[in-house]
Amino acid sequence: MRAFDEFKDSPMSFWAFIRFVTERLGYSKDGKINRYTKEKIEKVCNSNGIYHYDKLVNDAIKYTDMRANLLSDFVKSHLMTGEEAHNEFNLLYPMHQKEHFFCQLPLNKQKGEMKQIAYFTAIINILTEKTIRNITGNYHDLGFDDDPRGLTYVYDDKHSIIGASSRRFDGAYPSINNPTIVWEIKEYYYNKSFGSRIADGVYETQLDGYEFRDLRRTYDYKVYHVLFVDSYHTWWDLGKSYLCRLIDILNSGAVDEIIIGREVFDRWPKLLNQFVK
Numbered sequence: 001m002r003a004f005d006e007f008k009d010s011p012m013s014f015w016a017f018i019r020f021v022t023e024r025l026g027y028s029k030d031g032k033i034n035r036y037t038k039e040k041i042e043k044v045c046n047s048n049g050i051y052h053y054d055k056l057v058n059d060a061i062k063y064t065d066m067r068a069n070l071l072s073d074f075v076k077s078h079l080m081t082g083e084e085a086h087n088e089f090n091l092l093y094p095m096h097q098k099e100h101f102f103c104q105l106p107l108n109k110q111k112g113e114m115k116q117i118a119y120f121t122a123i124i125n126i127l128t129e130k131t132i133r134n135i136t137g138n139y140h141d142l143g144f145d146d147d148p149r150g151l152t153y154v155y156d157d158k159h160s161i162i163g164a165s166s167r168r169f170d171g172a173y174p175s176i177n178n179p180t181i182v183w184e185i186k187e188y189y190y191n192k193s194f195g196s197r198i199a200d201g202v203y204e205t206q207l208d209g210y211e212f213r214d215l216r217r218t219y220d221y222k223v224y225h226v227l228f229v230d231s232y233h234t235w236w237d238l239g240k241s242y243l244c245r246l247i248d249i250l251n252s253g254a255v256d257e258i259i260i261g262r263e264v265f266d267r268w269p270k271l272l273n274q275f276v277k
Contacts, residue, residue: 001070001258003251007063014059015252020050021060027241033068036061067247075243078261079232082189085119088265092126102142103129110190120187120230121170124264128171131269135276144173152176154221163215167204170228173275181275183226184208191231194238202242202249209254224275230261 007014024044026034038057045052080088096105103125108118125146132143148171154163155178165182172179186201205227212223227246229235235243250258259267 001074001247001250001260001263002256003253004063004066006066007059007251008253010059010252012252014056015248017052017056018060018063018248020048022064022244024048027244033071033240033244034064035068036064063251067244070247071240071243075260076232076236078263079236080120080230080261081232082116082119085123085187085189085230085261086116088262089117089119089122092123095130096126099139101126101129103146106147108187108190116190118185118187119189120228120261120264121185124171124183124185124228124268127264127268128173128272131272132173132276135273144171145175146171148172148176150176152179152182152223154178154215154219154223156219162219163211163221165211166207169208173272179223181224181226181272183228185228186230187228188231188234191234191238194234194242198234198239199242202245205246206249206254209249213253225256226271227255227258228264229258232261 021036021041021044022034025036025040028034038061041057041060042052044050045057093105095101096103105122105125106118108116110116128144128146129142133139136143148168151168152163152165152172153161153176156162169176169182170185172182174180176182184205186198188198191198209225212225216222229246246258249255257271259271
């Protein structure tokens with residue numbers, strides 16, 4: 001998923017207004033993403049003394065309708081369950097073994113019977129290595145960083161550090177030093193509730209985006225920032241409000257692209273191809 005063209009250059013004041021409207025009127029109800037009428041938006045603004053005008057209200061209605069359509073028509077159908085992700089991983093695993101892939105297949109952070117391979121992360125790693133191999137013909141090493149154990153650093157021509165991330169990412173190409181693309185993965189197949197750890201992950205993505213935005217504005221260095229998200233139960237059944245916030249983060253420019261569940265099989269190789277070539 002990429003940002004809506006109509007709203008990609010909107011000022012921060014617009015996104016603050018969107019946050020106010022959706023927080024006050026609610027993100028979802030009875031399993032559906034909320035939509036807002038002009039009357040409801042004007043009423044909540046008037047009752048809170050918020051200045052508004054026709055274009056702002058109409059733009060908010062248009063944007064939130066587009067957001068609701070994207071979530072209901074695309075995101076919902078692309079999110080996978082843990083079992084579905086497991087099945088998709090099983091289709092890729094023989095290639096990983098037969099062709100002697102180097103990428104890791106990490107375990108999730110659950111305990112007991114729920115401790116399994118982190119299927120979405122493993123799928124992403126395999127698809128990444130396969131794509132890089134196909135483009136470069138390099139079968140002798142990994143070709144990307146699949147488990148960064150440090151912060152991301154950006155250097156100028158004199159090898160002076162001009163940027164550093166606050167957090168570690170889940171992957172980077174070609175490495176965490178002067179990357180052209182970095183990604184983080186939010187897969188929560190076995191969570192029974194939408195906890196603070198998941199909510200914090202949404203806010204951390206926003207922080208990362210602000211850092212990369214400052215880096216580009218100050219030094220004209222662009223790091224393409226991708227967020228991978230999956231788990232039907234966690235995100236759709238429990239976390240619709242946070243899915244709305246993710247769409248807002250995407251459109252406000254804090255992340256360049258969000259890849260949802262099954263979208264990884266088609267979109268990720270195409271996107272990565274642009275950077276490897």
